[in-house]
Amino acid sequence: MADPKLRFLVVDDFSTMRRIVRNLLKELGYANVDEAEDGAVALQKLNAAPFDFVVTDWNMPNMDGLTLLQTIRRTPQFKHLPVLMITAEAKKENIIAAAQSGASGYIVKPFTAATLAEKLEKIFEKMGRSGAA
Amino acid sequence: MTDFAGMEDLLQDFLTEAGDLLSGVDNKLVDLERSPDDRGLLNDIFRGFHTIKGGAGFLNAGELVTLCHLTENLFDRLRNGELSVTAESMDIILAATAAVRDMFGDLERGVMPHVADGALIASLQGAIQGVAPLSAAATPAPPAVATKVAAGSPQVTSAGAGPDWQLLMSAVTGARAPSTAAVQAALPPAEPELAPEKIISAALGRRATDRPGVSGPTGRREPERVRDNSIRVDTARLDQVLNLSGEIGLTKNRLNALRRDILSGRNDTETLHALDLAVSQLDLLVSDLQNAVMKTRMQPIGRLFQKYPRIARDLARNLGKDVELVLAGEDTEIDKTMIEDLSDPIIHLIRNAVDHGVESASDRAAAGKPSKSELRLEARQEGDHIVILVADDGRGMDAERLRAKAVAKGLISEEEASTLDERQSYNLVFLPGFSMAEKISDVSGRGVGMDVVRTNIQKLNGAIEIRSQPGKGTTFVINLPLTLAILPVLLVRLGAQPFAVPLSMVREILPIEPNMVHDVGGRATMVVRGEVLPILTLSGLLGWPQEQVPGYGVLMQTTDMAFVLAIDSFAGREDAVIKSLDDFRPKGVAGVTTLSNGQIVLILDMKELLADGNAMQGIPRSALIPAQGEAVSG
Numbered sequence: 173m174a175d176p177k178l179r180f181l182v183v184d185d186f187s188t189m190r191r192i193v194r195n196l197l198k199e200l201g202y203a204n205v206d207e208a209e210d211g212a213v214a215l216q217k218l219n220a221a222p223f224d225f226v227v228t229d230w231n232m233p234n235m236d237g238l239t240l241l242q243t244i245r246r247t248p249q250f251k252h253l254p255v256l257m258i259t260a261e262a263k264k265e266n267i268i269a270a271a272q273s274g275a276s277g278y279i280v281k282p283f284t285a286a287t288l289a290e291k292l293e294k295i296f297e298k299m300g301r302s303g304a305a
Numbered sequence: 306m307t308d309f310a311g312m313e314d315l316l317q318d319f320l321t322e323a324g325d326l327l328s329g330v331d332n333k334l335v336d337l338e339r340s341p342d343d344r345g346l347l348n349d350i351f352r353g354f355h356t357i358k359g360g361a362g363f364l365n366a367g368e369l370v371t372l373c374h375l376t377e378n379l380f381d382r383l384r385n386g387e388l389s390v391t392a393e394s395m396d397i398i399l400a401a402t403a404a405v406r407d408m409f410g411d412l413e414r415g416v417m418p419h420v421a422d423g424a425l426i427a428s429l430q431g432a433i434q435g436v437a438p439l440s441a442a443a444t445p446a447p448p449a450v451a452t453k454v455a456a457g458s459p460q461v462t463s464a465g466a467g468p469d470w471q472l473l474m475s476a477v478t479g480a481r482a483p484s485t486a487a488v489q490a491a492l493p494p495a496e497p498e499l500a501p502e503k504i505i506s507a508a509l510g511r512r513a514t515d516r517p518g519v520s521g522p523t524g525r526r527e528p529e530r531v532r533d534n535s536i537r538v539d540t541a542r543l544d545q546v547l548n549l550s551g552e553i554g555l556t557k558n559r560l561n562a563l564r565r566d567i568l569s570g571r572n573d574t575e576t577l578h579a580l581d582l583a584v585s586q587l588d589l590l591v592s593d594l595q596n597a598v599m600k601t602r603m604q605p606i607g608r609l610f611q612k613y614p615r616i617a618r619d620l621a622r623n624l625g626k627d628v629e630l631v632l633a634g635e636d637t638e639i640d641k642t643m644i645e646d647l648s649d650p651i652i653h654l655i656r657n658a659v660d661h662g663v664e665s666a667s668d669r670a671a672a673g674k675p676s677k678s679e680l681r682l683e684a685r686q687e688g689d690h691i692v693i694l695v696a697d698d699g700r701g702m703d704a705e706r707l708r709a710k711a712v713a714k715g716l717i718s719e720e721e722a723s724t725l726d727e728r729q730s731y732n733l734v735f736l737p738g739f740s741m742a743e744k745i746s747d748v749s750g751r752g753v754g755m756d757v758v759r760t761n762i763q764k765l766n767g768a769i770e771i772r773s774q775p776g777k778g779t780t781f782v783i784n785l786p787l788t789l790a791i792l793p794v795l796l797v798r799l800g801a802q803p804f805a806v807p808l809s810m811v812r813e814i815l816p817i818e819p820n821m822v823h824d825v826g827g828r829a830t831m832v833v834r835g836e837v838l839p840i841l842t843l844s845g846l847l848g849w850p851q852e853q854v855p856g857y858g859v860l861m862q863t864t865d866m867a868f869v870l871a872i873d874s875f876a877g878r879e880d881a882v883i884k885s886l887d888d889f890r891p892k893g894v895a896g897v898t899t900l901s902n903g904q905i906v907l908i909l910d911m912k913e914l915l916a917d918g919n920a921m922q923g924i925p926r927s928a929l930i931p932a933q934g935e936a937v938s939g
Contacts, residue, residue: 186356186360187318187322188323189360192315192360231352260355260358260362281359281363282359282363
C-alpha cells in the first residue's frame with residue numbers, strides 16, 4: 173500500500189526522535205522524508221515545497237504541535253493535509269484537544285513500525301473514503 | 306557486551322542530544338531558584354524532561370522513563386500554578402536531575418539504567434501530591450490518584466464525539482498496550498514498564514533485522530564507553546567547504562590550461578599574468594578552505610560552560626557560601642577535542658575558587674563585601690588564541706603564605722623561596738603535592754588537582770597563569786591555541802639544519818654578545834632586563850656537536866622557567882601543519898612539517914628536551930665566546 177513517492181514532513185525538536193521516526197517510515201517504504209525542528213520551521217517548509225503528510229511532536233519550543241495543527245487546518249492550501257500527532261502524553265485532555273483541532277491520528281511514544289503502519293493505514297483509508305486524496 | 310546491541314547509533318545520538326538538554330535543564334534550575342515563578346522557565350524544564358522521556362522510551366530504558374515522567378509531572382503542576390517551588394521541592398528536583406545524569410552514565414557504559422533510589426521516587430511522588438517531602442518519604446505512594454484516573458479512562462471511551470474520535474481512541478488504547486498508556490499518564494508506574502522487545506528493533510530500523518542473532522555479542526565494540534567521536538556541523542559550514550572545493554577545482558582547470566599553453570611555448574606577458582592571477586587565486590582559496598575545514602571542528606564553548614553554574618551552586622551550598630557563577634563569551638568557538646579536554650580542568654578551577662578563593666560569609670561581611678560573591682567564567686578570542694578566565698572576587702592569594710607552605714612541604718628550599726617574585730609564588734600551587742587548604746575538604750580534594758590542571762592545559766599547547774590582588778580576588782588565565790592542527794613556529798638553524806620551536810614559548814630574539822655573557826657557577830648566563838637567565842645551546846639539548854659559536858639567543862618561556870636558547874641563526878616564522886610521527890618518534894621531536902621549498906623540518910618538543918637532566922646542566926661561558934674574545938677575557 174505504501175506509496176514511496178509520498179512526501180513526509182517530520183516535526184520534532186529532538187533530532188534523535190526525528191531520526192527514529194524517519195527510520196520507522198523508511199522501514200514502511202517511505203523514503204521521501206524531510207525534517208523540521210519546530211512548528212514555525214515546519215510552516216516555512218510547508219510553504220516552500222509541497223508535502224503529502226505531516227508527522228509532528230506535540231511539545232516543542234517556538235511553535236508547538238497543536239498550534240501547528242491548528243494553523244494547518246486554518247490555512248486553505250494545507251487544510252486537507254493529514255497530520256499525525258506523536259507525543260509521550262496519553263492524557264484525555266490532550267487527545268480531545270488534538271481531535272478537536274482536527275488531528276488525523278494520535279500516537280503515543282514509544283511505538284513500533286507496526287503501530288505506525290496501522291495508524292497510517294487508517295488515515296489513508298479514511299482519506300480514500302472522504303475522497304480527499 | 307552492551308544491553309543495546311544493534312542500537313548503538315541511536316544510543317549515541319540520544320546521549321549527545323539528551324546530555325545537552327540536561328545541561329540546559331541544570332542551568333535553568335539555577336535560574337529557577339532565583340525566579341521560582343517564571344512560567345517560561347518552568348515550561349522549558351518541563352519540556353526537557355518530557356523530551357528525554359520520549360527518547361528513553363525508544364531505548365526501552367524503563368527506569369529513566371519513570372524518573373523523567375515523575376519529574377515532568379511535578380513540573381506540569383508547577384507550571385500550571387497548582388504547586389509552587391519551595392526549597393524542599395527544589396532539592397528533590399535537583400536530586401532527580403542528578404539521578405537522570407547517573408542513568409545517562411549507565412547508558413554511556415552500554416548498560417540499562419539501574420533502578421532509581423526508592424526514597425527519591427517516593428519524595429517525588431510526595432512533591433507531586435503537594436505533601437512535604439519528609440512525610441512523603443515515609444508514606445508509600447498514595448493509590449488514590451491511580452484509582453481516580455483509572456476510573457476516568459472508561460469515560461474517555463464513551464466521551465467520544467468528533468468524527469475522528471474512534472480513530473484517536475484506538476490510537477491511544479491501541480491493541481498493543483491497552484491500559485499502560487492511560488495508567489502512565491495518570492500515575493507514574495511503580496515498576497518499570499517492560500515494553501515489548503519489538504520496540505527496540507523497530508526503532509532501529511533495518512539494522513536489527515539485518516542481524517540474525519541480535520542478542521549475541523556483536524564483536525569489536527568496547528562496551529566500556531560509548532564515546533562520541535562524531536561532530537555536529539552546521540550545514541552552512543559544510544556548504545562553504547563544498548563551494549570552496551568546487552572553486553579550487555575550477556582554478557586547477559585554469560592552471561592545467563595555462564600549463565599546456567606554457568609548455569607549448571607561449572610565454573608572453575598575457576599568459577604569465579594569467580598564471581600569476583590563477584596562482585594567487587589558488588593561494589587565497591586554499592587558505593579559505595583550510596579555515597572553513599577548521600571551522601567545522603569548532604564548537605561554541607557555551608556547550609561546555611552551561612554545566613558549570615549548577616556545579617558552582619551545589620558546591621557553594623555545601624560550603625554554606627553564596628556564589629553566583631556568571632558566564633560570558635559562550636559563543637566563542639573552540640576546537641571540539643579541546644572542549645572535551647578542558648572540561649575537567651575548568652571544573653577544578655571552579656571548585657578551587659569556590660572552596661579557597663571565596664571567603665566565608667562572615668569574612669566577607671568583615672571585609673565589607675557583599676555577601677553574594679561573583680565568580681566569572683569567561684572566554685574570548687584574542688588574535689589566534691583563545692583566552693579563558695576563571696575569576697573570583699574573594700580574598701586573593703598571599704604570596705608569603707604560599708612560599709612558607711611550599712617550604713614547609715619540602716617542595717622548595719628556603720633559598721629558592723626567597724628568590725621568587727609574586728607571580729612565581731602564585732605558580733607554586735601548580736607544584737605536585739601542593740594543597741593550600743589546611744584541612745582536606747571533600748570539595749577540592751587532596752591537592753592532586755592544580756598540577757593536573759596545568760599538565761592538561763599544557764597538553765593542549767596552552768598555558769595557565771595566575772593574577773591575584775589581595776582582598777580583591779584571583780583570576781586564573783588559560784591561554785589556548787585556536788586549534789591543535791596548526792602550530793605557529795619559529796624556524797631556527799643549527800648549522801644548515803632548520804628546526805621549528807613553538808612560537809607560543811618564544812618571548813624575544815636577541816643577539817648573544819660576548820660581553821653580555823656572564824659566568825655563574827660555571828654556567829653561562831645572560832642578564833635580560835634585570836632577569837638572570839641561563840643559556841642553553843640547542844646543540845647541547847639535542848646532543849649534537851657544537852660546530853660554531855652560536856650567534857643568537859631565543860628567550861624561551863616555559864611555565865617553570867625562562868632561558869635563552871642559543872642557536873646559530875634563525876629563518877623566520879611559519880604556520881606549521883603538524884604531521885605526527887606515529888611509529889617512529891625520536892625523543893624531543895613533536896612532529897614534522899614541510900617548508901614551502903619542500904624541505905622537511907623537525908618540530909621540537911621543548912618540554913621533552915628540557916626533561917633531560919644532563920642537557921639542563923648548561924654550558925661554560927667559554928663555549929659561547931669566539932676564539933679571540935676568549936683570549937681577551939683570559
